[in-house]
Amino acid sequence: MDLITLAVVEDDAVLVKVLRAYFAQQPDIRLVFVAARVEDLLEELDEGLLPRVLLLDIGLPGLSGTEALPLLKDKYPALEVIMFTAYDDIEHIYQALCCGATGYLTKGSPLDQLGPAVREVARGGAPMSRAVSRKVLGHFRPTPTTHTALLTPREQQVLQGIVDGLSDKEISTRLDLSTLTVRTHVKHVYRKMQVNSRTQLLSQHLRGVI
Amino acid sequence: MDLITLAVVEDDAVLVKVLRAYFAQQPDIRLVFVAARVEDLLEELDEGLLPRVLLLDIGLPGLSGTEALPLLKDKYPALEVIMFTAYDDIEHIYQALCCGATGYLTKGSPLDQLGPAVREVARGGAPMSRAVSRKVLGHFRPTPTTHTALLTPREQQVLQGIVDGLSDKEISTRLDLSTLTVRTHVKHVYRKMQVNSRTQLLSQHLRGVI
DNA sequence: TAGCACCTCCCGCAAATAGGGTAGGCCCGC
């Protein structure tokens, strides 16, 4: 098995100590760099000693992990980044994945998941904590149980038109309705979805709320 | 550890034999139902012997796994479904996840991943083959090389505002600019993104184009 | 039969948005 080089950015000194001890026991993983701030990583890292994997905290003094991620991926596209954080809300997850993270572990999960996760990501996988992967999947579910069920069939068709980026007039053409009727449906959709503009509706849809 | 009840729908008789043998060796997993067609599953299954997990092939005679998935999830929302298929293209994956699958294994992966995957999904995880999870993550990376790079920093900030569902006025507040300036940036964003409305922009963003 | 939900169409008005142009200031590189 290949040796996997690893860097860690974590500002909790106690946790760093634990991580050092843990990875010291993993024969196939070598911890080559530890820092408390991403800025240190960005400055001191050069191509020569680029690690294969980075375990990156989000809540950091100075630049946050998520903020640093685009810079890191821009500079070192091959670097595999696993977010390692207490945040498990969909917003943080979504943002991290959009910025190029290929793994996401919550700090609540047991320590012995770290080694497998590092190996997994090095092999081209995408390790995620259970709850995280479920939330990621949730993003693909346009209509689990949420508001959409409240919509009448016609309203759902109109909603689909909005989601497809159509104007009221275009929707009216698609559904062969009067524009005025479409506008009525749109109003009802807004009320049921508790938004007050097309943009908000799309924005929520983007976040997987709808 | 709890006993996990499992059903399998698979039309390859040889593979079924292998699966039977494999799961017989897993003390915590009991294979309670095997069928070659989903129709059989839909007919013969009732609440009494509802398994916890279903391993579901996609390429099946009659109703395909993906087609059956909405029906199954509609009837048995608590049923955890792992797709088990040769298809590893993003279209099949995306469709399965949208229909409510909570796991996706490719048939190429080694047999001994099946047990852990079944346990994982029963614990609320979302097991996926390596290549699959990477492709899923790819869905979140809308900006590898695309248009966004063409945008100036200010324009990207304005775009972010639009994506967040803000109006021009709200964006101008957030960025401390004149509404008119925001409008100028918005126009530039539209031109560069080749759209001609906020809705279209959001809609494209939704599709991962931007 | 009398609600009730849904679909359809309409009016009017205020606001937001799209698309076009102009223009000064700033900074950078040729």
Add this chain to the structure above:
DNA sequence: GCGGGCCTACCCTATTTGCGGGAGGTGCTA
């Protein structure tokens, strides 16, 4: 120094949207 890109701000107009209402028809059901 000069063009060019960027940020800023403003002008115009036309269209679209948001929001308040009304109104007739259908079909289901209590």
